[in-house]
Amino acid sequence: EDQVTQSPEALRLQEGESSSLNCSYTVSGLRGLFWYRQDPGKGPEFLFTLYSAGEEKEKERLKATLTKKESFLHITAPKPEDSATYLCAYYGGSQGNLIFGKGTKLSVKP
Amino acid sequence: DVKVTQSSRYLVKRTGEKVFLECVQDMDHENMFWYRQDPGLGLRLIYFSYDVKMKEKGDIPEGYSVSREKKERFSLILESASTNQTSMYLCASRTPGQANQPQHFGDGTRLSIL
Numbered sequence: 001e002d003q004v005t006q007s008p009e010a011l012r013l014q015e016g017e018s019s020s021l022n023c024s025y026t027v028s029g030l031r032g033l034f035w036y037r038q039d040p041g042k043g044p045e046f047l048f049t050l051y052s053a054g055e056e057k058e059k060e061r062l063k064a065t066l067t068k069k070e071s072f073l074h075i076t077a078p079k080p081e082d083s084a085t086y087l088c089a090y091y092g093g094s095q096g097n098l099i100f101g102k103g104t105k106l107s108v109k110p
Numbered sequence: 111d112v113k114v115t116q117s118s119r120y121l122v123k124r125t126g127e128k129v130f131l132e133c134v135q136d137m138d139h140e141n142m143f144w145y146r147q148d149p150g151l152g153l154r155l156i157y158f159s160y161d162v163k164m165k166e167k168g169d170i171p172e173g174y175s176v177s178r179e180k181k182e183r184f185s186l187i188l189e190s191a192s193t194n195q196t197s198m199y200l201c202a203s204r205t206p207g208q209a210n211q212p213q214h215f216g217d218g219t220r221l222s223i224l
Contacts, residue, residue, distance in 0.1 A: 031210040032210035032211075032212075034212050036215075041217075041218070041220070042217050042218065043114075043200050043202075043215035043216050043217045043218045044153075044200070044215045045215070046212045046213075046214060046215075049210075049211075049212055051210070087152075087153075091210060095166070095168075097143075097155055097158065097168065098143075098153075098155075098213055100152050100153045101152065102150070102151075102152040103152065
């Protein structure tokens with residue numbers, strides 16, 4: 001069964017303290033690995049798509065990387081406004097629909 | 111930018127009522143999706159539609175139906191609302207014909223069934 005596992009479930013950082021979020025997957029023949037940001041009470045906001053191992057994408061303090069079995073979301077010198085839940089997903093399963101991880105809830109304290 | 115609009119941010123209904131959740135997208139996307147999101151369970155796919163008049167069951171279709179009469183509009187229907195359908199409902203759409211494109215989400219409807 002295709003699965004997406006995100007770790008840690010929750011992460012508390014001080015402002016400026018860099019860290020990484022992990023997303024591991026089991027599907028073979030990956031057709032895109034997606035990262036989303038979700039603020040409380042809102043829908044997921046698309047951040048990045050990664051298609052092949054070795055690929056990297058950056059946006060402000062965020063950098064997403066992809067290997068054959070996992071993806072990392074690196075957060076450099078985070079600010080309180082980076083606090084959110086970060087979701088990863090890929091297309092898989094019997095119907096080829098998006099399979100989501102349960103997310104990592106990031107809190108950045110000033 | 112893609113805009114997916116859900117008609118209500120918050121909705122309170124009573125058990126047994128028929129409930130309609132509406133979603134409209136403005137990017138001519140053929141593919142549209144309905145999810146529910148619950149703490150500890152993540153996002154779960156209820157129904158999806160690849161084109162007008164088409165619909166497919168997702169992972170948890172029981173107690174729900176959908177309608178896609180126009181390309182830009184995808185409605186989720188709770189036939190007889192129950193308390194276990196209290197949840198956050200999210201609509202999404204995707205660029206047509208390309209399975210590896212991201213889905214874009216609306217801001218959700220938080221539905222409470224009393």
